[in-house]
Amino acid sequence: MALRTFIARRFMSSSSFSSHLGAAVSNLSAAGSAASDKPAPVPSDTLFVSGLNKRTTSEKLHEAFAKFGEVVHAKIVTDRNTGFSKGFGFVKYATLEDASKGIEGMDAKFLDGWVIFAEYARPRPPFGQTGTQDPYAPRR
Incomplete structure (x- = not known):
């Protein structure tokens, strides 16, 4: 148990881990702000x-x-x-x-x-019209 604690502390104190951790946290916050850019759902019956x-x-x-x-x-x-x-x-x-x-x-x-x-429910797009014209665009 003491060995695990030592290894965990040693790993977390390394500069490469903390730099990766900081990058991961900034990526998560950027993803969170992108998700909040979605428009609010339009009320429907x-x-x-x-x-x-x-x-x-x-x-x-x-x-x-x-x-x-x-x-x-x-x-x-x-x-x-x-x-x-x-x-x-x-x-x-x-x-x-x-x-x-x-x-x-x-x-x-x-x-x-x-x-x-x-x-x-979101309204359907008009017939023959899709959300994007780029077939290689990532789907959401």
């Missing part, structure tokens, strides 16, 4: 729900979110070929207020044994 159990049905999703407001429609997205759930879906509420209550009530909560995440 439709929620994007991710982290769903593969066995969760649209009916179960509707039931879970109906506790927080009037749900117009709930849909689990499925694979075209297999018909299995892709693990995410959409819930459409009657009003924006109900949608915000749905996020507050279900974000980071358990549904069918899995932690799910709810956020405002």
Whole structure:
């Protein structure tokens, strides 16, 4: 135990480690500021729900979110070929207020044994238009 402590102190006191540590911390802070540059989500009456159990049905999703407001429609997205759930879906509420209550009530909560995440759905880009024209641009 004493040997481990000695090695750890010796390693942490070396100048190369501290210089690498300082660079790593500055890189993390730069990444944190880049993440905060994202625009705030635009409130919508439709929620994007991710982290769903593969066995969760649209009916179960509707039931879970109906506790927080009037749900117009709930849909689990499925694979075209297999018909299995892709693990995410959409819930459409009657009003924006109900949608915000749905996020507050279900974000980071358990549904069918899995932690799910709810956020405002982003609008689709117009047909034929993609986010970027550069095929080699990194995806976000």
